[in-house]
Amino acid sequence: MGLAQNQTGDTVARMTISLTVNSARYTLDVSADRLLVDVLRDHLHMTGTHIGCDTSQCGACNVLIDGKAVKSCTVLAGQADGADITTIEGLAKEGTLHPMQAAFKDAHGLQCGFCTPGMVIAGIAIARRHGHDVDEKTIAHDLEGNLCRCTGYKNIVKAIKAGAAAGGGQ
C-alpha cells in the first residue's frame, strides 16, 4: 500500500483491490477513500449504477454484493476487495433482458429512469426474499430504501410484482 494525494491535498493510502464485477475479474489500483460506486463508474466506466443522494438514502446506487442488495455509495473500495458484484449492466444475457428488467419495461415502471437501476436491483432482492408471489404491500414496504423523484411508485411496485412472478429473483 503506497500513499498519494487526493484532490484536496490530503495524504491518502493507495491500495490494490481485486473484485469480480458481472463475472469478470478486475485488479485495480485505487485510493483507499474511493467509494465502490466511484470505482464502478470512474475506474470501470460502468455508469449504469447511479449516484442520487450520496447519503445512503435513495438507493439509486444499489448493486448486489455476494448476492445481497447494498448501497454502493456507502461501501469503500477496500471493503469491496474480494467481493463478487453484480451491477445493472450484468443482468441482461446475450441481448435478452433479465425478467425484472423486462417487467419494468412492460409495466412502464420508470419515468425519467434515474432511480431505475437501483429499483431493479432492489426488485431482484425482494423477489429472492419473498418469492414469486410477493404481494404489493410487501413490495412497497421493502422499497423503503429507494426513492423515485418522479413519484412513479405505483408502476414500480407493479413491475416488481410482475418481475418476481416471471422468475426475477434469479
Added chain:
Amino acid sequence: MSSFYRPETIIDATGFAKSGGDAAYLAGGHTLIPAMKSRLRDPDALIDLSGIDGLDTIFRDGDRLWIGAMTRHVDVQENETARDAIPALSSLAGLIGDPQVRNRGTLGGSVANNDPAADYPAAVLALDAVIETDHRQHDADDFFEGMFATALDEGELITRIGFRVPQAAAYAKFAHPASRYALVGVFVAKYAEGYRVAVTGAAAGVFRWTDAEAALNSGGSVEGLRLDSEDLNTDIHASAEYRAHLATVMLRRAMGDMK
C-alpha cells in the same frame, strides 16, 4: 485517511488501533462512512473488521443469547436461534434503516457508536446485556455514557454481546419517516425479578425509565406515566413535550405486544 487495514485477527486489529494516530474500526460502515463524507470524522486509519473470522456467530448458552459484533442487522432479523430466544430483538433489527442498510450495518458498530436515536442501545440496556470486548466485559447499565459516548477505551473492540433471555419482551418505536431512526423507541423486557424499560431517541442517550419499571412491577397502570420533558430533546423533528407524549404511547404499544 493514510491507511486502510483489513486484519484477520482481533490481536492484529487492536494492534493497528494502538499504533498511533486517529484510527477507527470499520464494521458495516453505515454510520462511519456517512460521517466521513460530511466531514464529521476524518480518521488517519481505518481498520476493516470484516476479515476476522468468528465475529458474526449467533448462539444461545443458558439464559444468554450471544451475538457476534459483526453480525449484520438482517441476520439478527432472520436467524432462527435469535428469533426463538428473543423475538423482540429480531423484530427490532428489522426496523433499522431499510433492507440495503440492514444488509451492511452491524450490531457492534451500532452499540459502539451509541447514536442517541439508534435502536440497539435500547435492547442492550433493557435486556441486561453483557458487552464483551477484546479484554473485558461491560454490564449494559455501566456502558452507555450519553451522546456517542460509551465506557469503551480507545482501541477497545467489542467482540460479542450477550443478551439475557427474558420471559417476554417487545420494542415499539415511532420512526422518523425518512431516516427510520427512532424519534422515540421503548424496549420493555420482563424478567422473574421485574421489568426493565429502556428509552432511546428521546434524550441525549439511551436511559432506563425507572418510573415505568416501578409501575409495571407493582402491577399499576402506565397510562398516567409521563417523562419529564425538561430532560428530553427538542429538534426540528419533534419537541420535548411531543417526545414525552410519544414515550408513553410507545410504552403502551410495547406492553400490548409482549411475547
